[in-house]
Amino acid sequence: MSVSDQPIPLSGRILDIGVRFLPHFVLFAVIIGAWEISVATGLITSIIIPRPSAIWSAIVELYITEGTIYRHFFITLTEAVVGFAIGAGVAVSLAIASSLWDPFRRYVTPYAVVLNVTPGIALTPVIIAWFGYGMGSKIALAAIISFFPIFVNTLTGLVQVDEDREELFNSLGASNVQVFRKLRAPAALPLMFAGFKIGLTTALIGAVVAEFAQATDGVGVLMSRFSFQLNMAASLATLLSMTVIGLILFYSMEFLDDRIVFWRRESRRAAASRARARTWAAQAKK
Amino acid sequence: MVKHEQSMAAAGDVVVSGLNVGKTFAAGTVVALENANFDIKRGSFVSLVGPSGCGKSTLLRLVSGLIEPTSGEIEVHGTPVNGPRADISMMFQKATLLDWRTSLENVLLPTEINGTPSKADKNRALDLLKLVGLEDFAFSFPAQLSGGMQQRVALARLLQTGADILLLDEPFGALDEFTREHLNTELMRIVAEVRATAIFVTHNITEAIFLADQVVVMTSRPGRMAKIINVDLERPRPLSIQTSVEFNKLVEDVRETLGAV
Amino acid sequence: MAVQDATSEVLVDTLERSLRNRRIAKHVGIFLTLTLLWELGSRMGWLDPLFYPRPSNIIRSFWLIYFQNANVWFHLYSTISLVIIGWVLGSMLGIGLGALVGFNTVIRRFLKPYVIVLEATPRIAVAPLLIAALGFGVNSKLAIIMLVCFFAPFINTLSGVINVNEERLELFRSMRASKTQILRKLVLPDAIPVIMAGERLALTAALSGALVAEFIQRDKGIGSLILVYTRNLNMASAFACIFTLTIIGFLIFKGMEKLDHYIAYWKYEGGRERMSSKRKRTMVEP
Ligand SMILES: Nc1ncnc2c1ncn2[C@@H]1O[C@H](COP(=O)(O)OP(=O)(O)OP(=O)(O)O)[C@@H](O)[C@H]1O
Ligand SMILES: [Mg+2]
Secondary structure, eight states: OOOOOSOOOHHHHHHHHHHHHHHHHHHHHHHHHHHHHHHHTTSSOOTTSOOHHHHHHHHHIIIIISOTHHHHHHHHHHHHHHHHHHHHHHHHHHHHHHHHOHHHHHHHHHHHHHHHHSOGGGGHHHHHHHHOSSHHHHHHHHHHHHHHHHHHHHHHHHHOOOHHHHHHHHHTTOOHHHHIIIIIHHHHHHHHHHHHHHHHHHHHHHHHHHHHHSOSSSHHHHHHHHHHTTOHHHHHHHHHHHHHHHHHHHHHHHHHHHHHTGGGSHHHHHHHHHHHHHHHHHHHHO | OBOGGGOOSOGGGEEEEEEEEEEEETTTTEEEEEEEEEEEETTOEEEEEOOTTSSHHHHHHHHHTSSOOSEEEEEETTEEOOSOOTTEEEEOSSOOOOTTSOHHHHHHHHHHHTSOOOHHHHHHHHHHHHHTTOGGGTTOOGGGSOHHHHHHHHHHHHHHTOOSEEEEESTTTTSOHHHHHHHHHHHHHHHHHTTOEEEEEESOHHHHHHHOSEEEEEETTTTEEEEEEEOOOOSSOOGGGGGSHHHHHHHHHHHHHHHHO | OOOOOOOOHHHHHHHHHHHHTTOHHHHHHHHHHHHHHHHHHHHTTSSOTTTSOOHHHHHHHHHIIIIISOOHHHHHHHHHHHHHHHHHHHHHHHHHHHHHHHHOHHHHHHHHHHHHHHHHSOGGGGHHHHHHHHOSSHHHHHHHHHHHHHHHHHHHHHHHHHTOOHHHHHHHHHTTOOHHHIIIIIIHHHHHHHHHHHHHHHHHHHHHHHHHHHHHHOSSSHHHHHHHHHHTTOHHHHHHHHHHHHHHHHHHHHHHHHHHHHHSGGGSHHHHHHHHHHHHHHSOOO
């Protein structure tokens, strides 16, 4: 760590990162090397454990030379995102209604609890019977199982408002709509985004499991097809695409979270405060 | 407590002493404490007052052996401090009780750390809980106690160690005025009863003078001991002493020292 | 970093309030009305009974699968026993590894990238691969259940161990506690509530994992039963199985709540009082 205030030159920063990650790369290389050698020399003899080099060539084939993965990749990604959007839309609307209207909350709650304790995955065959073999059933399952975490987090955020703040609003004579817009909604955002993150993960699970059960396209289909051909290298290469989808979904949500709920993180706070100072200055000039 | 060069106490009487003690943090960029010299006599009650960030906690943690000085040396009972030791016991601003233990079990914790508590240890812990007025809450969990009660459990735990040097870092700072006054009176009585030496950190000037034989006034940036004020008020001290002329003179003295910097 | 489940206190509160205020009759009334409408809708031909089973048929199916044919018991036993064994094994592995990684900063540093990748991957997607590798049968089912319920206890134990309260740690150090004493008397008890939260999630995940494994293997278990009934368009029986899972899910929820009251007793009013009087009794009065 350096103590000087001078900005470190870019080359130095790259070197810095290199040095920081070097041990990780070394460890990774050692593990891969040891694995490769022990399979190659027959130390591990099993059809179920492919060599790293075999996985690599499967990756090259799927992602580069043949490029077969992409169609399936985007289908699964679409299913997960659309399912999530539907689940989140319904969840947030119901949560807002429940927070504004107490009787509604009382009558919705038992069903929400029942839905929560039922493993949503159990609905897979039924959903496929209802929505067919195409993307519809995957989207439906994704929507159903991403619903609850978003609903409950949003509702909790909207309901559990700091009492002092609420008193402040009441003392200012704020209307219910104002309390909702200026206090409850912003206060609920952090929990809501936490719910969104869980919901995205479960939406992806829903899409993939529905693909396992019955489908013609999607990474889940590829995964089970390769597995039953005992083509372990290819199925691991397919698994990688699911990890990538998971990372894309998670970090997009993290990105939004960071920008929308900017007041939780120091760096974001500073950026937001600079931006507002600029708009203020611009307006003052006019 | 007196500055080193002025020390007239017989060597055997001094239980804690510091010579040119200094402590820096963040690779020397933050000077928390500079050149502190002190001798603390057996059985005396010393208060440390000073503005926030002047190094009071740092000094206490140095004496307790939780951290090491960057320069100088601290001796306790004639041996250099290098790590936490059995003859020193410390109490923090928060009660830091363990939620899953009853009051009695929390008080017994230091004994458990040193071995298996005997029947006598348990009785002693119960006696201490009685001393702090919590005999009816020996089997309650921290969540069932008020803040002041939790702090009293922490006080009993402090005494359970049997250490004769007690370090207290704003122990009642988070409590309301009434509870604090009450606990201070208790503390004064108990410390006298067990004949312990106490170093007591506080923000409160009245409290510092009321409790102490000596008040050490500290100033910040860098943390320094600015002045040592002897409190020659008779003991036992009733609460009403705080309105006396001598007391207010002492308060003024401390105020002036703090304001002068 | 710890993962928490979405069972919200807000919902439980709302439910309990409804029960206390004797609104239960209203709730039951609404539920019966909805059920009746469904039944009528089906009888009037607005809903295709082939896909959307009538409530009366579902009730009859319950009678059939539980008593007349009594075929559900065998599958229930298969699913539940595997879920419990897999949960115990998987979460023990998770807790053990979590503690190990938590205490060892070197391992922790090197493991971090792998944990991030593991977190983003839908673990359940590995199911076909494990079945291909370990063959059909109990082994692969257990492996899948262990895999899906490993993660929550692992990550929660890890974060519980890392996030030890600094002040308490300082207290222990000032009392000259040894490493083992700090571990046994501070770190582990302190981490218990968050580990229990992980265990709760793991048990729910274990049930979902078992269902997915059964969907793929189609041999026995509630999952395969649902699949078979749906294929035969015996939707009423499929729903009877799904509602059975609702009941199991509810029992899991209640059971884990009980267990939490028992193990992390200091978090609950009742638990504190129980332990308080128990300890008073065991302590022989001096
Ligand atoms: N671990 C640490 N790392 C870096 N700086 C520290 C650390 N501990 C203390 N300091 C710094 O040392 C100085 C003295 O801190 P200390 O906690 O001793 O003050 P204090 O007199 O106890 O203040 P307060 O009355 O607010 O408790 C402060 O400037 C503080 O920021
Ligand atoms: Mg302090």
